[in-house]
Amino acid sequence: MYILVADDDPNQRLFIIRELEKEFSGLQAQEIVDENSFEQVLGGDRIDLAILDYQLRWTTGLDLLHRLKRHSPNCPVIMFTDTANQEIAVEAMKSGLDDYILKSPKNYIRLRASARAAVERTQSKQRAALLEVRFQSLLEQLSIGVFRATPDHQVIEANQAFLQLLRISSLADEQIDQITSQLSQLTELAPGQKRERELQLTNEGNVVWIRLAETLNSVSGEAVIDGLVEDITELKHYAARLQTIQEEERQRYTEQLEQEISRRTQELEEANKDLEAFTYSVSHDLREPLRSIRGYAQILLEDFADQLDSTGQAYADRIRENGDRMDQMLQGLLSYNRLSRMTLALQAIDLDIAVRDVLTQLELQLQHAQIIVEAPLFTVIGHYLTVEQVITNLITNAIKFVTPGVQPRIRIWSEPRSEFIRLWIEDNGIGIAPQHRDRIFRIFERLHGVESYPGTGIGLAIVQRSIERMGGRSGVESQVGQGSRFWIELPTFGE
Structure with a gap:
C-alpha cells in the first residue's frame, strides 16, 4: 500500500500516517513538502491513495488533485484540511475527489474510515472494469x-x-x-x-x-x-x-441450424448471468470484512470495556454504529439490484388493505404521530409485498424528516388519474428544495448528515425502481419548511 501525504505541517503528516498505519498493513508513505518531492512521486507508476491539505505554501490541494488525476485517474484522493469552504469542496468533488474532511482530533478516525472506503471503492471499480472487458470480449466472440x-x-x-x-x-x-x-x-x-x-x-x-x-x-x-x-x-x-434436396437432407440441415442458433443464444444467456453474478458479488463480498469490523468492535465493548477509557469506548461504539449503517446500506444495495432480476407477479391490490397492513406493522413507530387516511384508496395492479415496502418507506420517511419537537402528521389519500391511481402521502416535515427533488430518488443520495437524520439514502431509490418495475410512476411536491407530498401511480384495476 503506497500513499502520499501533502501537508506543510510535519506533525500533521505524522498524525495522518500514524492513523493510516492502523488501517493498512505494510503501509509505505511518501511525505510531500514541495514541488520537487511531488514531481518525484508523479515520476513513479504506483499511487494507491493520496491525502492532501488544501492550503500549502507552494501550491493548493486543488492543483495537486488535478495533476494527480491526470497522472493516475483512478487514484483515490482525500482532502484533509482546515479550509472549510463549500465552493472548494464542490469543485474538488467534481474533479474526482473522494472525500473532503475538516481537520479535528475527532475526524482522524473518519479519515481512516474514508481512506478504507475510498481504496475499497477503487478496487471494486477495477474488478468491475475487468468484468466489463470480459463481458465485451464474450460479445465480440x-x-x-x-x-x-x-x-x-x-x-x-x-x-x-x-x-x-x-x-x-x-x-x-x-x-x-x-x-x-x-x-x-x-x-x-x-x-x-x-x-x-x-x-x-x-x-x-x-x-x-x-x-x-x-x-x-x-x-x-x-x-x-x-x-x-x-x-x-x-x-x-x-x-x-x-x-x-430430399426431405431427409432438409431435416438434417434444419437441425444443424437450430443447434447453432441454440448455441449462440445460450452463450448470450451465460454472458448475462456472468454480469448479474458480478453485480451481486460486489455487494455480497463487501459484507464479509464489514461483519469482522462489527464483530471486533463488539468484542472491545463487551470484553475489554474495563481497559478502555470513556473516549476509547465511544470510539468502539462509533465503529459499531458505522458498521451497522454500512451493513444497512449494503442490504439496501442488494435489495435495489434484486429488483432488476426478480419477476413480479402482478395482481389486483386494494390500497385500503395495503395501507392498513403497513400502519399495523409500524404501530410502535407511529404511536406519537397523527395519521389521517381518507378512504377509499381504490384498487390497483401491482405486486403486493413490493407495494407494501414502497408505502412503508414513504411513511417512515414522513415521520423521520420532521423538525425536532414537532409531532409528525401524515395524510394519506388517492385519486384517479386516467388509467392510473395516484396515492398521496403528505407530511409536515422539513421539506425539500426544488433543485433536489430529482436527486433524492438517486441511490445513496442524502441531503442531510446521518447525525441529524439517520438512514442509508437508498429508500427512495428503491421506491422509484419498484414502482417502475410495476409499470407505474413516482414523484414529490415540496417546499423547504412546508412539508412534502410524495406520490406513486399504479395502473388502475378495471372491473
Whole structure:
C-alpha cells in the first residue's frame, strides 16, 4: 500500500500516517513538502491513495488533485484540511475527489474510515472494469451485432461485431441508415417481448441477409430498443439448397441450424448471468470484512470495556454504529439490484388493505404521530409485498424528516388519474428544495448528515425502481419548511 501525504505541517503528516498505519498493513508513505518531492512521486507508476491539505505554501490541494488525476485517474484522493469552504469542496468533488474532511482530533478516525472506503471503492471499480472487458470480449466472440437505439432510431451503443457486419467504422457512418431505417416504431413493440425479422442489405455491391431481433426496454424510465443483428446470408443459401434436396437432407440441415442458433443464444444467456453474478458479488463480498469490523468492535465493548477509557469506548461504539449503517446500506444495495432480476407477479391490490397492513406493522413507530387516511384508496395492479415496502418507506420517511419537537402528521389519500391511481402521502416535515427533488430518488443520495437524520439514502431509490418495475410512476411536491407530498401511480384495476 503506497500513499502520499501533502501537508506543510510535519506533525500533521505524522498524525495522518500514524492513523493510516492502523488501517493498512505494510503501509509505505511518501511525505510531500514541495514541488520537487511531488514531481518525484508523479515520476513513479504506483499511487494507491493520496491525502492532501488544501492550503500549502507552494501550491493548493486543488492543483495537486488535478495533476494527480491526470497522472493516475483512478487514484483515490482525500482532502484533509482546515479550509472549510463549500465552493472548494464542490469543485474538488467534481474533479474526482473522494472525500473532503475538516481537520479535528475527532475526524482522524473518519479519515481512516474514508481512506478504507475510498481504496475499497477503487478496487471494486477495477474488478468491475475487468468484468466489463470480459463481458465485451464474450460479445465480440459471438460474432453477433449488439446495439441499443432511442425511440427516434438513433443508435447510441453498439459492439464491434455490429460495425463489422455493416462494414462501417463508426456509428456516425451514413451506411448505418440501412439498419436504423428498418427499426420498428414503438407502437409495433410490446415491452419485454422480442420482435424478429429478416432484412436484405447491400454491402459493397453484395446482397447480405441479416436477422434483426428487437426488444423494447426501459432504462432509467426512458424507452430504448435493444437489438441483435446476425448475418444469415449463409443460412439463406442453405435454405435455397434445402429446396433442391430430399426431405431427409432438409431435416438434417434444419437441425444443424437450430443447434447453432441454440448455441449462440445460450452463450448470450451465460454472458448475462456472468454480469448479474458480478453485480451481486460486489455487494455480497463487501459484507464479509464489514461483519469482522462489527464483530471486533463488539468484542472491545463487551470484553475489554474495563481497559478502555470513556473516549476509547465511544470510539468502539462509533465503529459499531458505522458498521451497522454500512451493513444497512449494503442490504439496501442488494435489495435495489434484486429488483432488476426478480419477476413480479402482478395482481389486483386494494390500497385500503395495503395501507392498513403497513400502519399495523409500524404501530410502535407511529404511536406519537397523527395519521389521517381518507378512504377509499381504490384498487390497483401491482405486486403486493413490493407495494407494501414502497408505502412503508414513504411513511417512515414522513415521520423521520420532521423538525425536532414537532409531532409528525401524515395524510394519506388517492385519486384517479386516467388509467392510473395516484396515492398521496403528505407530511409536515422539513421539506425539500426544488433543485433536489430529482436527486433524492438517486441511490445513496442524502441531503442531510446521518447525525441529524439517520438512514442509508437508498429508500427512495428503491421506491422509484419498484414502482417502475410495476409499470407505474413516482414523484414529490415540496417546499423547504412546508412539508412534502410524495406520490406513486399504479395502473388502475378495471372491473
